[in-house]
Amino acid sequence: MQDPKHLIDLGLSVLTIEIAALEKLRHSINQQFAEACQILLACQGRVVVTGMGKSGHIGNKIAATLASTGTPSFFVHPGEASHGDLGMITRGDVVLALSNSGETEEITAILPVIKRKNVPLISMTGNPNSTLAQLADVNLDTSVEQEACTLNLAPTASTTSALVMGDALAITLLDARGFSPDDFALSHPGGSLGRKLLLKVSDIMHKNGEVPCVSEDLLLKQALLEMTQKRLGMTAVVTTDNELLGVFTDGDLRRSIERNVDFTTSTIGDLMTRNCFTIEPDMLAVEAVQIMEQKSVNALIVTDENNKVVGALNMHDLLKAGVV
Known part of the structure; x- marks a missing residue:
C-alpha cells in the first residue's frame, strides 16, 4: 500500500509545476497577444481552431469557449483537414493552430494551403522557433519549463498553459465586443444557467x-x-x-x-x-x-x-x- 503522504506530495508537486507554468505565461500576455486579439476582432468569418492529440482536446475546448462568448468558432481535426475538411476554411476566417512542439506533421502539412487561402494564422506553441510559429502571423508563446508528469513526457503543464491562454483570448474578446449577459444567455438556453439568464x-x-x-x-x-x-x-x-x-x-x-x-x-x-x-x-x-x-x-x-x-x-x- 502506498504511503498517503507520498501520494499527497506527488499531487502537490503537480500543482506546483503547473502554477509555475501559469506564472511564466504572464510574460506571454504581451504585444503579440494584443495583435492576436486584433486579428480575431477583425475576423469577418469564423475562428477555425485546430490541434492534434492532447492539443486537439484543448483546441476543442477553446473553440467552444470562443463560440459561447461571442466569437463564432469551431474545431477542425488537422488529420481530417488533409482529406477534405480544409474546405471548411474560407476567406474571412482566422485559423488558430495549437502544437506544443510546433512541428506536428498533420498541422505543418496543411500550412501551405492555409497560407495560399490568405487566411490569417495564429499559432499557440511551446517553441517560438518552430515551423508553425515562424509561418504564423502571430505566435503566442505557451512554453513551459517542464511537464508535471514525473517522466516529463505526458502533456500536462503545457496543455494547462494552452488552455489558459485560450481562456485569456476568449474573455478579452468578450469584453472588447461588449458581450452582455443577454448575449451570453442566448448562447446558453439550456440547463440551470439558461434558466437563470433567460427566465423572467x-x-x-x-x-x-x-x-x-x-x-x-x-x-x-x-x-x-x-x-x-x-x-x-x-x-x-x-x-x-x-x-x-x-x-x-x-x-x-x-x-x-x-x-x-x-x-x-x-x-x-x-x-x-x-x-x-x-x-x-x-x-x-x-x-x-x-x-x-x-x-x-x-x-x-x-x-x-x-x-x-x-x-x-x-x-x-x-x-x-x-x-x-
Whole structure:
C-alpha cells in the first residue's frame, strides 16, 4: 500500500509545476497577444481552431469557449483537414493552430494551403522557433519549463498553459465586443444557467384568478379565506381599479395574533403592510430571488408601470422553476 503522504506530495508537486507554468505565461500576455486579439476582432468569418492529440482536446475546448462568448468558432481535426475538411476554411476566417512542439506533421502539412487561402494564422506553441510559429502571423508563446508528469513526457503543464491562454483570448474578446449577459444567455438556453439568464418573472408568476386580491375594507377573517384558497402565503390589497395599496402576509397574520387582534371586526386595510416591495414582470427571475433574500420575504406582488397588480410570485415558484 502506498504511503498517503507520498501520494499527497506527488499531487502537490503537480500543482506546483503547473502554477509555475501559469506564472511564466504572464510574460506571454504581451504585444503579440494584443495583435492576436486584433486579428480575431477583425475576423469577418469564423475562428477555425485546430490541434492534434492532447492539443486537439484543448483546441476543442477553446473553440467552444470562443463560440459561447461571442466569437463564432469551431474545431477542425488537422488529420481530417488533409482529406477534405480544409474546405471548411474560407476567406474571412482566422485559423488558430495549437502544437506544443510546433512541428506536428498533420498541422505543418496543411500550412501551405492555409497560407495560399490568405487566411490569417495564429499559432499557440511551446517553441517560438518552430515551423508553425515562424509561418504564423502571430505566435503566442505557451512554453513551459517542464511537464508535471514525473517522466516529463505526458502533456500536462503545457496543455494547462494552452488552455489558459485560450481562456485569456476568449474573455478579452468578450469584453472588447461588449458581450452582455443577454448575449451570453442566448448562447446558453439550456440547463440551470439558461434558466437563470433567460427566465423572467412573467414566465413563472401566478396570473389573473390565481393572484390573491382583496379590497381594504374586507374583514380579516374573509381575507384569510382568499389567502387559503390561493395558497401563496399572502394577498394583495387593491382598489376597485386593481391598483396596489398594500400586502398582507402570513407574517402579518402571526403579528396580528400576537397583538390579539379581533378577527371579526378588523379589516385587512387596518393590518396590511403599505409601501410593500414589488417587482416588475420583465425582471429576470433570478433578480426576484435576490430581492427576496435581501428583504427577507418569501413572496412578492408583481405590478405594472401604473402600480396595478398583474401577478404574484413566491419562493416555491422559483424553486420549482429551477432558478434557485
